[in-house]
Amino acid sequence: xxxxxxxxxxxxxxxxxxxxxxxxxxxxxxxxxxxxxxxxxxxxxxxxxxxxxxxxxxxxxxxxxxxxxxxxxxxxxxxxxxxxxxxxxxxxxxxxxxxxxxxxxxx
Numbered sequence: 263x264x265x266x267x268x269x270x271x272x273x274x275x276x277x278x279x280x281x282x283x284x285x286x287x288x289x290x291x292x293x294x295x296x297x298x299x300x301x302x303x304x305x306x307x308x309x310x311x312x313x314x315x316x317x318x319x320x321x322x323x324x325x326x327x328x329x330x331x332x333x334x335x336x337x338x339x340x341x342x343x344x345x346x347x348x349x350x351x352x353x354x355x356x357x358x359x360x361x362x363x364x365x366x367x368x369x
Contacts, residue, residue, distance in 0.1 A: 266313050272298075272338040273322065275306040281330025282306070288328055292321060304332070315341075 277285045282304060289295050289308055294317065299307040308325075310318055318336065325334040 266343075267315075268342040269310070269312045269315050269318060270340045270342065271310050271312075271318050271336050273308040273310065273325070273334050273336050275308055275325055275334045276332040277304045277306060277328075278330040278332065279304045281328075285325075285328055285330060289325065295321065308334075 275285065275289070279302065282300060282302075286297060286300065286306065289297060289306065292310075294310050294312050296309050296311075297306060298309055299305075310321060312318060318339070322334050322336060325331055
């Protein structure tokens, strides 16, 4: 049995400084979003954790359409997925496979 995928991605959202507070509130309304940093000049670091990759692009589009947002860009994407592997067939002297794989992508 395999585990569902978990997609972890980070975004940089550039926003007009006068819209920072409003934009933060709108982003925080997404259950899967967490703000990790805010700059006074209008940059917000957002981390998303989802089970589907399509949700990431939907959120980016919604953020791009928010008032005062100049742009939202994904800068990192990691996929964690469970796999069905037999942990007793390790014949290459590598660390045992725990049935858990990670794939990373920086954009």
